[in-house]
Amino acid sequence: MSNVAIVSGEIPPPRHDTFLAAVRKGYFATPGAAAVTSVCLALIALAVWTVFRWAVLDAVWSSGGPDMCQQATGACWAVIAARWRLIFFGLYPYDEQWRSALACAAILATVVVSCFPFSWSAKRLPLVWIAGYGVFYGLMRGGFLGLPTVLETQWGGLSLTLFVFSTVVVTGMPIAVCLALLRRSRLPVIARTVAVLIDGIRSLPLVAILFTAAIIIPYALPHFLVGDKLYRVIAGFSLFFAVYQAEIIRGGMQALPAGQEEAAHALGLNYWQTMSRIVLPQAFRHALPPTINQVVITFMETSLIVIIGFFEVMASGNAAFSTAEWSATYVEVYVFVAAIYFAFTFTLSRYGAYLERRLNVARH
Amino acid sequence: MFAVLRNRKHRDIGLQVLFIGVIVAILASAVIITRRNLDAQGIAVGWDFLNYATGWTISFSLIPYDINSSYARALAVGFLNTLLLAALTLFLATILGGAIGTARLSAHRLLSKIALVYVQFFRNIPLILQAFFWYSVFTHLPNARNAYNLGELAYFSNRGFYLPGLNIERGAIGLAVLTAVALLIVGYGVRRFAVLRRNDGLVKLAGFVILVVAVAGVLSSGRIAETPLFDLPVQRGLRIAGGLELAPEFCAAVIAISLFGASYIAEIVRAGLLAVSRGKVEAGLALGLTGSQIFWKIRLPLAIRIMLPTLTNQYVWLVKATSIGIAIGFSDFFMVVANSINHSGQTLSLIFILIAGFWAINFSLAAVLNAVNRAIALRGQNVR
Numbered sequence: 001m002s003n004v005a006i007v008s009g010e011i012p013p014p015r016h017d018t019f020l021a022a023v024r025k026g027y028f029a030t031p032g033a034a035a036v037t038s039v040c041l042a043l044i045a046l047a048v049w050t051v052f053r054w055a056v057l058d059a060v061w062s063s064g065g066p067d068m069c070q071q072a073t074g075a076c077w078a079v080i081a082a083r084w085r086l087i088f089f090g091l092y093p094y095d096e097q098w099r100s101a102l103a104c105a106a107i108l109a110t111v112v113v114s115c116f117p118f119s120w121s122a123k124r125l126p127l128v129w130i131a132g133y134g135v136f137y138g139l140m141r142g143g144f145l146g147l148p149t150v151l152e153t154q155w156g157g158l159s160l161t162l163f164v165f166s167t168v169v170v171t172g173m174p175i176a177v178c179l180a181l182l183r184r185s186r187l188p189v190i191a192r193t194v195a196v197l198i199d200g201i202r203s204l205p206l207v208a209i210l211f212t213a214a215i216i217i218p219y220a221l222p223h224f225l226v227g228d229k230l231y232r233v234i235a236g237f238s239l240f241f242a243v244y245q246a247e248i249i250r251g252g253m254q255a256l257p258a259g260q261e262e263a264a265h266a267l268g269l270n271y272w273q274t275m276s277r278i279v280l281p282q283a284f285r286h287a288l289p290p291t292i293n294q295v296v297i298t299f300m301e302t303s304l305i306v307i308i309g310f311f312e313v314m315a316s317g318n319a320a321f322s323t324a325e326w327s328a329t330y331v332e333v334y335v336f337v338a339a340i341y342f343a344f345t346f347t348l349s350r351y352g353a354y355l356e357r358r359l360n361v362a363r364h
Numbered sequence: 365m366f367a368v369l370r371n372r373k374h375r376d377i378g379l380q381v382l383f384i385g386v387i388v389a390i391l392a393s394a395v396i397i398t399r400r401n402l403d404a405q406g407i408a409v410g411w412d413f414l415n416y417a418t419g420w421t422i423s424f425s426l427i428p429y430d431i432n433s434s435y436a437r438a439l440a441v442g443f444l445n446t447l448l449l450a451a452l453t454l455f456l457a458t459i460l461g462g463a464i465g466t467a468r469l470s471a472h473r474l475l476s477k478i479a480l481v482y483v484q485f486f487r488n489i490p491l492i493l494q495a496f497f498w499y500s501v502f503t504h505l506p507n508a509r510n511a512y513n514l515g516e517l518a519y520f521s522n523r524g525f526y527l528p529g530l531n532i533e534r535g536a537i538g539l540a541v542l543t544a545v546a547l548l549i550v551g552y553g554v555r556r557f558a559v560l561r562r563n564d565g566l567v568k569l570a571g572f573v574i575l576v577v578a579v580a581g582v583l584s585s586g587r588i589a590e591t592p593l594f595d596l597p598v599q600r601g602l603r604i605a606g607g608l609e610l611a612p613e614f615c616a617a618v619i620a621i622s623l624f625g626a627s628y629i630a631e632i633v634r635a636g637l638l639a640v641s642r643g644k645v646e647a648g649l650a651l652g653l654t655g656s657q658i659f660w661k662i663r664l665p666l667a668i669r670i671m672l673p674t675l676t677n678q679y680v681w682l683v684k685a686t687s688i689g690i691a692i693g694f695s696d697f698f699m700v701v702a703n704s705i706n707h708s709g710q711t712l713s714l715i716f717i718l719i720a721g722f723w724a725i726n727f728s729l730a731a732v733l734n735a736v737n738r739a740i741a742l743r744g745q746n747v748r
Binding site for chain 1: 376379380383384387394395397398401402471472473474475478484485488489490491492493496497500501504680684685686687688690691698702705711715718719722723726727
């Protein structure tokens, strides 16, 4: 049949490898490849079996206490059953922890809603965030409708992580836009100064900036401006996020053809109109994949506030196994905390990859 | 008055003067307020404190240090620790990241999947969590008496790793590393001369011999007398003596940052290899080169040129990441500065030193890599 097809000038249909052929090509193409496959498979099998035996077969589940764990050779998930409230809510008052859980759900819902394309407009996105943020803050802080007030110093665990993360992103984004615009300013002195500022902050470690915000800034500010330590640290963090994000937005602006800006001028739009209607919307579109990447990194970096002494999810994880009875269960707790982070960052980065594909399709 | 402002040029100048004025005012008021606050606490702002004894210990130090040493020396210890940690992690992360990034593109499906799992796993978990994890693992190893041992050569206990070392003074080892780097730079420069190019193989051999002889010479000058060359760790009752002792916090920092950094570098390497145009590889095939020749002589050299700018940013980022050492108690530059601030109260001077130190490391690293980038860049179009 295939001979006929060639003679008649038709293009033969593409050949798909059968499953077995694909396996042979991908895994056993040469004797060397076959050897690599067998060795890797053996190692993977060993690793999977070891982990499975540790995590499932020999593990002590919720019913067991610390005594049972000491005899077991596997994982001690009882520590999670006993301490999960500490990891999620920190030192938040026990009776009010449902508020903390609801607040987390609200902020997560905000993130999910802002991931859908219909909320990507200059009006809807800020609205969604202000609403979600208001719900979060109201629930956490309380003080109305009979909800007792819970001060920020008592916030902890996952809710503190989410609070720091969302505040940093929400306040850092406008600062980033300002810095990006200033760095591209027509006025050389302003552009240079902002460039030095951005590069200077970018070459410092985040830990150093958080430390400065927590410990040093109170010395350098007049008394009425000092404020709470948590908010100073968030301010420092936002600035750090903003300088990175400013460079990403600037990259997006540089990817635009110069004709866009010139056309806007030719139509008689002024600077603000040009920027807010023409340049920035397109720049954000170009900069979306690296922006998501930066947001993912920022989420992971919130864990650094543990160094300044805040009780976020990393620190409460450390506290969960710091008592004598649970001291041997550090692997279980770290696996659990890592799983929380992984769930967030992996989902976000997959979403980023999906957006990138979507935008690439739109461009062609 | 308004006529002046209506002129765009005048308005621009006015705006810029105002901008600079505001920034200078903010900085000046911050410095003045800080000085006043420190004065109120009886702390004299200045640099005299650098000569005072610190009174606290540092657990890991490349140069001699004790509680009577000065603040200046403590800061130098921290700075050297950060340099050592940075150099070691950049090296390990590059090797591992290069291997994994290449494996991601392997025709062997299983290898590329393993590499993918590695990358997704390590880059989606915060670095500080990984550092805490390794630190906990290393401090929960058996005690010295029951330490894991590797053929009596190396021991792994909860007090640290004990590896075979050399009975050579540290100064000489540092000097040997510097010699090697200097000779490599000179060698690279000298290779440009046409006379030497004609006998490239011979010149390379000669260069290698000179390098080995020079390094061996420097090292032998630093031999500690009356000891064997190799210093092996020995189990003695409740402790392990001799050998190269590496504290758990140092090992945890090195391993955590290297594994984490490798996952990012792997993605950069992958992107760089993918950006090499298919035609170059096909040209190699047409010339009858083997797969490994094509990889080492065509794909990798072109890919390195493509990825170097991204890699530079990643290296700067990794150097900054060494500051998580403070979380697990490794005395890096940042931790020493933070300790100094707590003990001496010299906030202004020490923050200045901290910023200057990180700027010095990062800007020189970026400058060196940018110079390399310019030196190896291919001239002409269509060189990918």
